[in-house]
Amino acid sequence: MKEAQNAVRMQFEALDQQKQADTLGMWIFLATEVLFFGGMFMAYAAYRWFNPDVFVLASKELNLLAGSINTAVLLSSSLTMALADHFIHAGNKTNAQRLLTLTISLGLVFLLIKGYEYHEEYSHGLIPFINDQFQWEHGQADRAELFFNLYFLMTGMHALHLFLGCCLLTVMLFINRGRRTLFRPQMRIKLSALYWHFVDVVWVFLFPLFYLAR
């Protein structure tokens, strides 16, 4: 247990006190992230309340297949992340590292599909702030612009957070390579897993609100 003892940072008395503080700190950070995305969900709720019919029409324009596949990809990456966390705590670091790489690649697959979707919407002229002429024939073009502004803002912010998650996991991958004690990698993967699952939870709500409003 000696090497676990020197893993305790100087301001803590004991190991579990440090673990408690780190976990609590991470969860509070996730609460701030929930409220950060919450502001946009509030905007979505208000505008959907004002013009429900346009939102349903606009939702039909999105590529449901790509959205569903993306959700499945992200759920799978959550699984591999949870498994990595499980294996590192069981002491099997090689498996954990492999699952970590799998999670990162699933995240990149998500971003690729998302990129394809954005390109498809760009070609349909549905990006209000990029396409010079916003193609919309089903009436109330400005409210549809509002929907797509919110869509690109929220899914863009989510994609950014997912990308940051991928970078975080890649850094974890390299730091944990050394053969040193398992305590520090366990803590690092536990906290990164919490962040990754949070990003997945955000998408779990984004998907029905945008793609399934039909």
Next chain:
Amino acid sequence: MSNATSAGDYRATKSYLHHEPHSIRAWLLTTDHKRIAWLFIASITFFFVIGGLAATLIRLELITPVGDLLTAEGYNRTFSLHGIVMVWFFLVPAIPATLGNFLLPIMIGARDLAFPRLNLLSWYVYILGALFTVFAVVAGGVDTGWTFYTPLSSMFANGNVVAAIIGVFVVGFSSILTGINFIATVHTMRAPGLTWFRLPLFVWAIYATALIMVLATPVLAITLLMVALERLFQIGIFNPALGGDPLLFQHLFWFYSHPAVYIMILPGMGVVSEIITCFARKRIFGYRFMAYSLLAIAFIGFLVWGHHMFVSGQTTYASLAFGLLSFLVAIPSAVKVFNWTATLYKGRIHFDGAMLYALGFVALFTIGGLTGLFLASVALDVQVHDTYFVVAHFHYIMVGGMVMAYLGGLHFWWPKISGRLFSEFWAKVSAITIFVGFNLTFFPQFIMGYLGMPRRYHTYTPEFTSYHVISSLGALLLAAGYLLPLLNLGWSMFWGKRSGSNPWHATGLEWQAHSPPPPLNFESVPEVTEPPYNYDARDPFDGSRPQ
């Protein structure tokens, strides 16, 4: 609580100020919460001076009804600067980042905060935000007020709105990081025996403030980001032409900004509870009620933001709901004021500088809080909304309340922070000057407000001239009043008499450590056995200082 620890001969153990490496680089890369508190004290004082200069400019301009000192453009950018700098760069971080950073670990018997590196990052994020804001100011300032209302901020303002928004967005993360640090520390690092109801009220206040910081600031971050994106890339969210709703911005903005005013005042309440109990030599009256009312203010503070929008086109039902909740949020504040007064009853009261600041706080905060009731009752708010009545109300709470408490706290814990004593005479003179100057400045604004003098007016109609002249004179006295503590504490830093570890003979763990404390605060982890404020007014104590 035995005071038997060594009498605090600071030379025996190197204090955090003097121990090696004290090069500039060591100070800038320190993870010692006490040195980070100093970094914050320096940067916060700098921004207090900038905001104060802007305030003086405004008051000088308003002496005459016509705009002769500043152009309309200049005036709008000056009051916007005053708002942004004072709110986000002085009031929100002031007590938590300085006194909170310094005292929280010592008060709970810990060696440092839970995440020292995060604490240093919080200062660098503050500085990064400050750079953006200073750039926005130097490059011409911003003319939207500190409230950034859309569509003015997103479509019609032509100042450096985006730079100011990024500045505020970044400094928001500084207070989120501080909040996370404090919550984790209070929950997991209390000394053995230090249960929740043995915590000093200052720790309760900082804990409640940290909760608000963490739960409110993210909404501000996303709201301002949306305005910046709308301005930069025309991603129309609040654009009325697209069917966007300007009131949505107000809902999101005030969901942060009203709890933000409780971020500013709660630490002040914590400081005052500590000072009054120490100089009245008496246990706080109703400790549990005081602790619970701190949490009650923090929670109900999130339910009342709609009272900023009574006349902005909000529905009647919402206005009535927010009006009722705004009355309820006043109850815990009233409880605290009555409990402070009851603490003085049958105490043994000493009138040191810090005590004068605390008593000034209670008097001014009472007036500030009660005028808030006028604004909460919907019918009166129709008359006084966006007038100088509101300006006077929130200055009574922020300047009369929070700044008095901040200065009181600085004086009260100055021996612990610097190991030196300041001149009592000048501390009392500055407290009284600030009290008089403050009332002279802001009391006329109540009357002017009800008579209809609108806010943010560069030129005004002649019938309000006399009120503005009195207010401007008061402002000059107030500005002078603020210089005194700066000089007094600055002087005492180098030439003040050495103070023992407990010059005010106060209870609390922080007074058991040396003054100034060693890097790890305590030689051995202290044991807490009794409830806080273990004073007894009956035993004679004449407030003598160590010679």
Next chain:
Amino acid sequence: MRKLLLTYAALLALLSLTVAASFIPLDTWSLPVSLGIATAKTALIMAFFMQLSRASTLTRVAAAAGFLWLAILLSLSFSDYAFREPENASYHSNP
């Protein structure tokens, strides 16, 4: 280990359920149903993937705090939006 795989299977099932539900013409009920399923998926992820089922009450409170405060923001601001007379909604008028 097995529990994680079971959770994953449940999540995929819920995903297909919510996609299927979107094709059924529920109109007024489509939003509550899709959000209900999303909440169920979130509960699963938080309980098993994020191990809240084994966590201390303090961690659970911290986990719930974010969503509770978001609920405060949504519910109280809808005390304004829900009662706006249609003409008063943006672009309508009742001169």
Next chain:
Amino acid sequence: MNELQQAVEQSPFAASELASDVDLLFYAMLTVCGFVALGVTVAMLDFCIRYRSGKQVDRTLRLRNLRLPEYIWIGVPLLIFLGFFVWGATLFMRYQQLPPEDALRIHGVGKQWMWKFYHPGGQREINELHIPVDRPVVVVLSSEDVIHSFFVPAFRVKQDAVPGRYTRTAFTASEPGTYRLFCAEFCGLKHSKMRGQVEVMSAQHYAEWLDTREQSPTLAAAGEALFRTKGCSGCHAVDSAVHAPDLRGIYGRIVHLRDGRSLRADVAYLRDSILLPEKDVVAGYQPIMPSFADQLTEEELLKILAFLQDFDERDAP
């Protein structure tokens, strides 16, 4: 001291029916809160003097039940606050009451740094508002750019003008005179210049004033001219080649829409159909009408809407 300043200073400070009730509530709260503030300050001073450190006085605490005072100073303020809330709320409900039908309906348009007022008879004023005394007035507010706020301190009236929607405020001037009009919501560079005055005149003076006002065409007449110049009549005229709904007598009629809904053609519907034509397309017609959102200013829109409201079979354009 120009004559406007004199006129303002001679006019009373409470000049609307609601003003005296608001003042009553204000002074009631002032006295109660004054007593509380005074009480706290006097108590503090008294304790400070009586129990200062030098003084020898009996300091043994005999109060057994420490919770009783706490419940008192939670309960009593709670009751007082609820009382004031109810009083304030009932007063606010009177502000929000729907104005009576015969109220004088004035359109107030906030534009960056000026107020424009339109009387029903078509008279237009900038930064000035002439209204008759003792007659309910409804000011319907809208804004062409940022948020402004219509504030007349003497009437205790304030209401934001929000772009993209109408808000309204109703009051009844009770005293003739000249009263200050301010913009209370910060709206940019010349926010402090965006002020004017409200002239309250006797009904007879008001009628005379209306006539002397250069006879700008009534809103409806101006609207009829715009109906032609903006090209509405091109499609909506009876003999037009284009298949478009006939708008004569449209106001107040039940309209059946393409998607099966049917609604009463009120001003909201008319305004929508001009700015967002495809929103509620009438049954039997195609959504070919272009949006006029950016060709019409708020002012012109009001005139066309006024014209449509009393455009009936008699006069086909």
